[in-house]
Amino acid sequence: KWEDGGKHGRRPYLNRNQSTMPCFYRNNTFLDSEETNIVSLKLYNGKDWIWETFVVRDCDFMYAYNHMKAWKASAPVLTKRNHRYELRISYEMAGSKFQKYKKDKEVEAVIGVDLGVNTDAVCSVVHKDGTVTGQRFINHPVEKDRMYGLLNAIKKAQQNGNRKTPRLWRLANNYNEAIAVKTAVEIVRFAVESKVNVIVFEHLNMKKKKRGNKQKLSLWRKRDIQHRVEALAVRNGIRVSYICAVNTSRLAFDGSGKVIRGKDAGFNTYELCKFTTGKVYNCDLSASKNIGARFFIRVLLKSLSVKEELLVLAKVPELNRRTSCCLATLINAYAVLC
Template identity: 40%
Template sequence: MKQVKTIKNKILSHSEKSFEPTLIIYREALKFTVDVVNKEWSILEGSSTKEAIRIIEKLMHQTKSNPSPKYNFTLCFYKFPSYLRRAAISKSFGIVNSYRSNYKNWENEKSKAIADGKAFNKKPSKLGVDYNEFPVFYKDNMFIRTDVDEAKIKVYLNHDWVWVKVKFNNKNLKNRNITDWKENNPTLIKVGKKYFINFSYEKEIKLNKTKLKDQTIISVDLGITNSAVCSVMRSDGTVIGCRFINQPLEKDRLRITVNKLKKAQRLSGKIEAPNYWRKINGLQNHIKVNTAVEIVKFADLHQASVIVFEYLGKMKLPSGVYGAKRLRHKLHYWSKIGIQSKVEEMAHYRGIRIRRVNAKYTSALAFDGSGEVKRNNKKDLATFKSGKVYHADLSASYNIGARYFVREILKSFSEKKRLRLKAKVPSIVARTRLTLASLISLHQALSTKGALTKA
């Protein structure tokens, strides 16, 4: 599978005034090309991006063989670099294609609602007017690398396209292992008042193909009290390690900041409060990245083949909860999504696979198969029916790993053999009731027949 990573490098040698005109004229050109693509959609619909670029260039680019195009782009944007023009057309084709597709879906939803006699209040999608896109500097045409931390780029300055030498911070390039990655064309990015050159790299990575009986997995429960609880498990249900990951200081600061934000909104109405949100987003990002890094480190330590998560599904907000508590619930859900996405990205770089299992009852059932548990007020401890007290998230991580192995083992058998196994191990019939005890029982049933080696 193809993997892509982007490395951001801050430009050190120039002020924002040097690059602002380039950004403005590129976005004006993008606005022009979006309008052209939208007007000519009847002849572009169903075309590939390459075909669309050829058709649109003929409609708007003035040349000797095409002296009078239908839309004179050259007159409006004199000496506009050819590769940048094609990049703008390509981006415009994607924007209009997305808009047309969304509008068609809206029309279908509306027709279906009217046919069913239901009210339909959903508004149609609109084609944007302003686009916060950034220009790509194609190599040789607009970008020439002169040193590891220097380059010449073509920018729009003083009403002309000129070459400018820039120096950028290459610390991020040094810290990343990119020797065997292919470097793509860089992009000029603006963050706040600062400009960066973003280099993207791509590589074809083969994910591991470890046999199921030889697999060691990391099962992860993204809990309430801890950011993540990880367990190392083998195919026979043996747990050989666990890890608790949490950021108590950051979470405490996040709770305080959220409370301050909601208090300010109670006093002043629904204000934007950018300073509060900057702090909240910064703390959220730290929790997400730190948790993902620790999970992948733990996987590397135990040479894991697979990392298993729960399916998150749609966010369900508790009824009757408002204010700061409701916002904290949203932030917790968004953090879970961010952690899974970041782990998936980092794991694939290392050839580790990602799998997800049904989340229902993973925390509610005891891993020893004794049934449902009772959790304390803090939701961190669970009392089994036998009276044993265990960490709730750790028990859930055992069940998550077990569900993965049971699913994969049963997948390799025919329906006839699966029915025989279900008769011998009734606990595997309902997938939402699977626990670690179910996996151990299944393994024992298979071992007596010597069937595990076939799996």
Template identity: 35%
Template sequence: MTRKIIRSDKWPLQATAQQRHLMRLTLAEYRAFCRALSIVVLSNWPALCRAPSFAAAVERLIHPTMKNPKPRHHYFTRRFYKFPSYLRRAAIEFVKGQVSSYLTRYGAWLDGDRKCSDARPPAFNPVSGCYPAMYRGQQIKFNEDFTVASLKLWDGREWLWHDVQIKRVRQRHLLGAVKSPALVVNRRCYLSVPVELKPEQLPSTERACAVDIGINTLATASIVSSGGTVVARRFLHPAADIDRRNKRCTLIRGKARKTAKLSKGFCRGMYRKTRHINEQIAQITSRRLVGFALEHGAEVIVLEHLKGWRPKAGTRRSSLRQRFHGWLHRRLADLIEAKFTEAGGRVEYVYAKGTSSWAFDGSGKLKRDPKQYELATFTTGKRYNCDLNASYNIAARYWAWKLKLTRRKDGQLSEDRSSSGKPRIPVTLSTLWQREHEAPYQCAA
């Protein structure tokens, strides 16, 4: 069954100085309408919530019609001349969400849900994140190849159509249906274009791409079949970008050591640059991981469940603590899930504890090298990469759960009914080999 997915693309506009001025006027007019409308909605909130249609009830208060010639609030008719009906309904839905959010937060504050005892009540900002929705056919029109957008803009007297060149678009709009975008005007003007996709589910190939996200190596991936055969392996570590990030982190740490008390906004520019480099690393690595999984026919990507986990290693202001702060385990997992789901695949999470401390061949616990922490020694004397070993065990935990060798994803085998004293050895890659007549040894060092 195909599932609908909505993804938003950013299409920058090549607007002239006059067109940018008109876009700012349009944004100011729309926000003024939302600000005035929020007062009406906030003062009539209980009655509006009881109405069968929220939008229709609000329009009866502000918009004159043949059946409603004298609405209660005449301000909107006098102040907002020929305001488009589609923008009015979009503003109603936006203000409804803003007021609902504010009342929920204010109610929680009254109930004592506060960070500190003297915390101030939440502020109501009706225009936070407020940008006009450009409904297709009514507020915006595209040409056939999506190079020109005709926008209905406010010039201070009338709502008129203006043709604006689109700088560039991605290829996503060719794969799905383009919905009504939003006009975003900040330092630059662009369209936030939602695209509805219906990706076809990937065929079942009995292959999983297991990814271990680490500190020494950013991501280690391996393709493992349901029988325990390792088909492919790859290390992903953009060293040049990581060095650029670490260089700025070192400069920040050096300045912090010379300062007794860090002021608000300390090294703001360096932190901003570091975040941008981290975002670039996550985007590049996630794209390569998804491409690696699709290249080898994997139907699922398996990750460790690390949401909410906080590292405790490293002292305050140490290099190790700073490396953990720049760790991309959550951002990388979110991007992998978003991109692979768009390609028709699935992302599963398994229990993380023990994947790196147990040998994949079932020989027991391993011992890490104190000088080269990414290397490990098995009890048999075998030397192996610890991150690669962890990726094998991650895949094994998924397949053990999928094949019902265990009823849980916590990495433990189910106990036998005949014996309750079965040792609690976690699932490793060797667990899958026991299901086969001949154990595959494609993953030897």
């Protein structure tokens, strides 16, 4: 194809270093036992194909035995990860399927999720009329304390001349990944308990210059959490949506205007904020309510006719600019329509 197209661009080549081998077909090149953690693979030792026996880790075997005993296992694949080989087996649910999200179903309630650096996630249950019926703070201080302790050890090692600390970095990254996994699980669990249809996130874009603690922002696994929530939400028939992140934390949810944070408000932390009315409130909690409200505002404006939209925009002028909308805007717009 490259030659027929006039040889434009770089000459294509075959990349053989994919670190992935062909799958092992059952009873032909792969043998296992459902009751024991011993598997056999037919491998080439340089002269002949022979059966080699391996022992699966007890934690992996017991997890598959307890949770996926009735599931259908596919043919395993041998993959190379770092300096070791792993046997990867995927499973398919037997006799049941995941719940599917119904597009025609009207959305009654959503969960607005504000991901943060200090607090992992703050969730609020927002209904289409602006009623807030639940909220939850998700944080993992134990993992964070251990990760920051490892980062401090890395810093001291680098000051003493040891520039490469792979073991400490591996441990720190593992704790950081554990925070992302636990946060995603807690978000989906709260969504299932609240019986909502949609989980709403901010569309976070960090391409601009980072301000503040750059190390914390670099280790912030915001997109990893969102991807994990998407994978877990599909299994429960829940949809994931994204809204613009501009002014979600800067505007108060009660419509009083911009908030004051940090030293300007007399606080030593950015977790708290002060409204123009003098009210002190958690900034992430206010942002989560605004996130859920903006989803319904977007759905509301799309469902209106031109005449109805002009009527609502005249009485609620904040709707003319989506980035200036908050929870109070949704309440006022719903009251006008009713």
